[in-house]
Amino acid sequence: MLARLTILLVLASPYCLAQTEVAESAPLITVPALTPVLVRVGVEISSNKNKPGETFPIFIAKDVRVGDVVVIPAGSEGEGEVVHAAKSGMGGKAGELILAARFVRVGDHTVRLRSFGVSGAGADHGDDSLALAIVAGPLGLFVHGGVRYFPRDGVAGAKTAEEVQLPAREASPPPPAAAPVDTTKQGREGDETKTS
Amino acid sequence: MKRRLVSVVLGVVLCAPFAAFSADTAAPAGASATGTGTIVFFREKKFAGGGVKYKVREGEVELGKLSSGSYFTIQAPAGKHEYTVHSEAKDVLTMEVEPGETYYVVGGISIGFLAGRPNLSPSDKATFDGMKPKLKDVTGQGIGPKKKK
Numbered sequence: 001m002l003a004r005l006t007i008l009l010v011l012a013s014p015y016c017l018a019q020t021e022v023a024e025s026a027p028l029i030t031v032p033a034l035t036p037v038l039v040r041v042g043v044e045i046s047s048n049k050n051k052p053g054e055t056f057p058i059f060i061a062k063d064v065r066v067g068d069v070v071v072i073p074a075g076s077e078g079e080g081e082v083v084h085a086a087k088s089g090m091g092g093k094a095g096e097l098i099l100a101a102r103f104v105r106v107g108d109h110t111v112r113l114r115s116f117g118v119s120g121a122g123a124d125h126g127d128d129s130l131a132l133a134i135v136a137g138p139l140g141l142f143v144h145g146g147v148r149y150f151p152r153d154g155v156a157g158a159k160t161a162e163e164v165q166l167p168a169r170e171a172s173p174p175p176p177a178a179a180p181v182d183t184t185k186q187g188r189e190g191d192e193t194k195t196s
Numbered sequence: 197m198k199r200r201l202v203s204v205v206l207g208v209v210l211c212a213p214f215a216a217f218s219a220d221t222a223a224p225a226g227a228s229a230t231g232t233g234t235i236v237f238f239r240e241k242k243f244a245g246g247g248v249k250y251k252v253r254e255g256e257v258e259l260g261k262l263s264s265g266s267y268f269t270i271q272a273p274a275g276k277h278e279y280t281v282h283s284e285a286k287d288v289l290t291m292e293v294e295p296g297e298t299y300y301v302v303g304g305i306s307i308g309f310l311a312g313r314p315n316l317s318p319s320d321k322a323t324f325d326g327m328k329p330k331l332k333d334v335t336g337q338g339i340g341p342k343k344k345k
Contacts, residue, residue, distance in 0.1 A: 124304060
């Protein structure tokens with residue numbers, strides 16, 4: 001009896017495995033390494049508040065397609081990391097910020113990202129500091145440089161780090177009407193974002 | 197004999213799902229990046245602090261010397277790097293180099309208590325391209341042991 005049951009199990013098991021594979025094996029699309037992706041940062045990052053090593057949420061800003069097929073839908077979540085953050089300081093020293101996009105999750109897959117083009121410094125007030133030092137001596141030291149910000153919902157380019165196989169996805173619905181622009185920070189020192 | 201056969205077959209059946217699972221997860225997700233990236237260190241030509249020169253180092257290794265109106269390039273292996281400049285104060289710039297990418301770093305001088313404080317900041321291609329006609333390429337110059345007279 002036991003032997004028959006065992007043989008039955010042996011014969012049935014490949015079919016069980018095959019069934020699970022079929023269920024997961026929607027046609028896979030090859031996404032080449034260095035495929036451009038647009039990444040939206042979920043929180044405001046500041047050179048004076050954030051520290052190296054801190055992580056922050058990122059989202060895909062626009063459907064990533066291979067041909068006409070969507071492979072990474074807009075809104076897919078991932079994670080970024082602060083690589084370098086230096087506070088603005090005395091003598092007109094500007095705040096500095098370098099960010100990296102680490103990965104994005106697409107269903108059960110994790111896609112590594114690289115080449116996130118967010119780095120730069122705030123306004124350098126070194127010349128102002130020097131000018132004041134000539135006129136007023138040590139007071140020139142107390143001129144501070146601009147803080148470097150990357151705004152919440154700011155978008156920058158990145159690339160996929162390696163070739164991955166992803167199933168086709170449904171295109172994300174068109175975005176809602178553009179949200180009103182937050183103007184409260186316009187004109188703030190170092191608010192401008194540079195991408196390289 | 198029959199019992200042994202049955203137990204072997206049972207073992208195979210029970211292990212099969214784990215074997216399949218491990219094959220799925222053994223993808224080379226964390227393969228390390230290889231190759232090098234290019235870093236361009238440059239310093240604007242300015243009267244203020246123009247007499248001050250400083251060396252850019254990674255650890256104890258001298259990479260180049262920045263004077264007012266100069267630039268140099270290095271090839272750095274992919275990965276994290278810390279570049280330092282110092283006089284009375286030390287400034288460290290942490291960068292993550294990715295293969296095939298070019299990065300721009302601008303050097304500057306801010307005033308200090310006793311001497312000018314050198315500083316390294318991330319920059320971009322447009323800024324470098326705007327200054328390049330006035331900059332002198334000093335790649336490989338001014339580094340290494342001092343010559344004895």
